[in-house]
Amino acid sequence: MEQILLSKRFNKIDPYSIKDYLKSNGYQILREALKMKPKEILDEIKLSKIVGRGGAGFPTAIKMAGIKNETDKKYIVCNADEGEPGNFKDRHLMEKDPHSIIEGMIISAYTIGAYHGYIYIRGEYDTAIDIMKNAIEEARNNNFLGKNILQSEFSFNIEVRRGAGAYICGEEFALIESIEGKPGRTRVKPPYPSQAGIFNYPTLINNVETFCNLPIILDMGGKAYAELGSDYISGTKLISLSGNVKKPGLYEVPYGTTIKQVIEELGGGVDQGRNLKMIQLGGACGPIIPRNLIDMDIDNERFEIFDSKMGAGAIIVMDDRFDLFDIIHRNMKFFEHESCGKCMPCREGHRQVVTLIEKFVHYNATEDDLHSLKSLVDVIHETTLCGLGQTSIASILSTMTFFNEDYQRRIEDSKRKSETLW
């Protein structure tokens, strides 16, 4: 069931050695790409139908084409801020195959005509930072970066920038602000980063995994790549599987694989023979679904029924020892802490959501609290400025549908508790 493209070099090469990378066909595709016209590369990417792997699932070719036509100075950014609880794929890519990210970035830069690139890595990823810095240095010493790359007309450099512990900096405009040396607070869109990004120059931001796919696409051809995966999304996906399974870990599967296959066949099923209670998809901002929905495919389209997406590919498995409200509470504490504070419904809303959920956790909830919670999450969902507020409440919205009886039972039990206290 696994299909190994992105992870083909994992544990087979020394990430500190460019020699190992070169021996395994590394930078060979860049060599070929530099002989192509940028337009030809873009056409292959278009044919591949690849969509971004950072969570929002936007078609990569459209984003690149949108920038290409602009003339001025252009930037390219690799988003390695990976901070959504339950996600660890970008760390594995950086720690195990750093040059494939760099190769993908150089190819993108050549395609859109960017002259400078950043890779923005969260500050907690000390090992990944060290490996990426070393890889960039080695790439420069071998003229894959720098002036006139491989005797071509094209020059390009990459610099590592560290985050400092703010999840919101994964959001593209917050990230841009952070690279400019400011607090990571988002900007109002439009204009989009492709129009006015870093220092107001056109900027292409992609996820680590998206960049890693580009050499693969050019290698096999866009058309062949489009054949991989499901009817909805092409290619393979790195899945971060965590929680109560026998074998948590990173797995690469084609889109169209079911959640059940990942949990049972790759993850070895629920640990210690316990029963599955719920699964959170995508990370803390994803929906929580019950056992009977795990036959669902891993591809974004299907998740629109709860107005949320598969995100970056996390599957968090929880067995029946865990209380739904305890889990939601932890999710909401995360967002309360990570809100950048720019807009009121997010800053104040999460604080109130936490208070309301605490009532459910402590068996003090009433029907009125449920109503307040419902309207509050709608307000947060509808009126916040960036993706954090728009998606943070997915765990509540989804469980109000799929675990409605848990809410009802908790209200009943709360009533009983208050009556016995009288």
Place this chain on the structure above:
Amino acid sequence: MLVDSILNHYPKEKDYVIEILLDVQKEKEDNFISQEEVKKIAYYLDTTESHVCSVLSFYTLLSTKPRGKNIIQVCKDVPCYVRDDFNLLKTVKDFLGVNFNETTTDRIFTLETTACIGCCDEAPVMRINDRVYKNLTKDKAIKILKEYRGNDY
């Protein structure tokens, strides 16, 4: 001076402020940025002290208060929580005798919690300075803490 030698590594451009703050803090025994250092950094980058402070206060990894020599961050997010059957945070708290966001009286440790640090495949985890300790059990966690403490006696 410590700050000067770090500043000299960077161009005089404002966008490097976060990099500089991270480097300065890392070199300091008490893991924080002082007002004096803010002043120097602002002067070097030709910006205001209040701008440097606004950056400093926004980012969780940066501190304006003195902390211990070793920063312990225990992960408290869901993937770690559901695999933690011995209560890692309590184990560390009990060993150190402090609550989170507190520093031990010998100033060797500050205990903090952290959001997910992307090691959920080897949960539960904690980060001490720039190392992540994974697949922790109660015994393993205590052994690690003892080693850090031991180094200082």
